[in-house]
Amino acid sequence: MQELEDILIQSDMGMNIVLKISNNIEKKFSKGWPTEKINDFLVEQLMSFYDDPKSKENKINLYKKKLSPILVVGVNGVGKTTSIAKIANFYKEKNYKVLLVAGDTFRAGAVEQLSLWAERLEIEIIKPDKEQQDPASVVYKGLEYGKNNNFDIVLIDTAGRLQNKVNLMKELEKINNIIVKVTNDKPAETLLVIDAITGQNGVIQAETFSEISKISGIVLTKMDGTAKGGVVLAIRDKLNIPVKFIGTGEKLSDISIFDIEEYVYNLTKDLFEPDIQGENDGN
Ligand SMILES: Nc1nc2c(ncn2[C@@H]2O[C@H](COP(=O)(O)OP(=O)(O)OP(=O)(O)O)[C@@H](O)[C@H]2O)c(=O)[nH]1
Ligand SMILES: [Mg+2]
Structure with missing residues (x-):
């Protein structure tokens, strides 16, 4: 049991979930430990944190026949x-008309970075006219342009300055107000990007951003590394925010729509397999 708990803890799902699961396992298997059954039960338990993975809120929301602003936030x-x-490329390949908005006017180089992507993707981008321009005004320009030119999706980049929460709060509030004003609706999605490597700290980020803005989904990045990304289960458990996309590398194609079954499979796949490599060490 201790070993199992250790493995679960290492996957960053947080003590709360680990204890719930281990309690349930102990209750269920008080009479014996048939490994395969425990494995199945564990998968079932982990899935249950996602209650209804097919429900509408778990899908990526896009408005039909009108501009869908997707606001992207994170530290x-x-x-x-x-x-x-990556998301722009994903929808471009599905023949959506996608526009980018360089709403991070804070960090030097941020506009340039997004412009390079726009160039590679051969899609349009709305940029600030001058350095350090108010992001809300860039967003306004982008939304107007998107609306008037029949774009389907406008992806809005933002600066992530958690060390300055009041400013960040004001900035995101302003951007949200602009979106409502121009489109008569809330953003189709407000995606919080969480780096799988940050571990449990991701929960704090999700809490903080939830206080600032309603978060409709998580983009879990850097899942190509050793991090298991269990933090999204903790976020789901605590704040009920679903995951929408998974990032698995630095290339445009390294993104996929979140699939809870695949995720749980990856989380548990080497739990019960003997560590052949380890056992052979020193032989
Ligand atoms: N391995 C890996 N690297 C990633 C992934 N997603 C992003 N990166 C890398 O992470 C670094 C930071 O990515 P950015 O997209 O610039 O992050 P950001 O949140 O916009 O950063 P700021 O604008 O500075 O707040 C870059 O080197 C990316 O190539 C991923 O899924 N896997
Ligand atoms: Mg950036």
């Missing part, structure tokens, strides 16, 4: 800009 360096490029 520095988690992969917001890269994820925007």
Whole structure:
């Protein structure tokens, strides 16, 4: 049991979930430990944190026949800009008309970075006219342009300055107000990007951003590394925010729509397999 708990803890799902699961396992298997059954039960348990994975809120929401603004937020360096490029590519390949908005006017180089992606993707981008321009005004320009030119999706990049929560709050509030004003609706999605490597800290980020803005989904990045990304289960458990996309590398194609079954499979796949490599060490 201890070993199992250790493995679960290492996957970053948080003590709360680990204890719930281990309690349930102990209750269910008080008479014996048939490994395969425990494995199945564990998968079942992990899935249950997602209650209804097929429900509408777990799908990516896009408005029909009108502009769908997707606001992308998150702390520095988690992969917001890269994820925007990937999502843009994902929908471009499905023949959606996609526009980018460089709403991170804070960090030098951020506009340039998104512009490079726009160039590679051969899609249009709305940029600030001058340095350090108010992001809300860039967003306004982007939404107007998107609306008037029949775009389907407008992806909005933002700066992630958690160290300055009041400013960030004001900025996102302003951007949200602009979206409502121009489109008469809330953003189709407000995606919080979480880096799988940050572990349990992701829960704090989700809590903080939820206080600032209604988050409709998570983009979990850097799942190509060793991190298991269990933090999204903790976020789901605590804040009921579903995951929408998974990032698995730095290339445009390294993104997929979140699939709870695949995710849980990856989370548990080497739990009960003997560590052949390890056992052979020193032989
Ligand atoms: N391995 C891997 N690297 C990623 C992934 N997503 C993003 N990155 C890398 O993470 C680094 C930061 O990505 P950005 O997209 O610039 O992150 P950001 O959140 O926009 O950063 P700021 O604009 O500084 O707040 C870059 O080197 C990306 O290539 C991923 O899924 N896997
Ligand atoms: Mg960025």
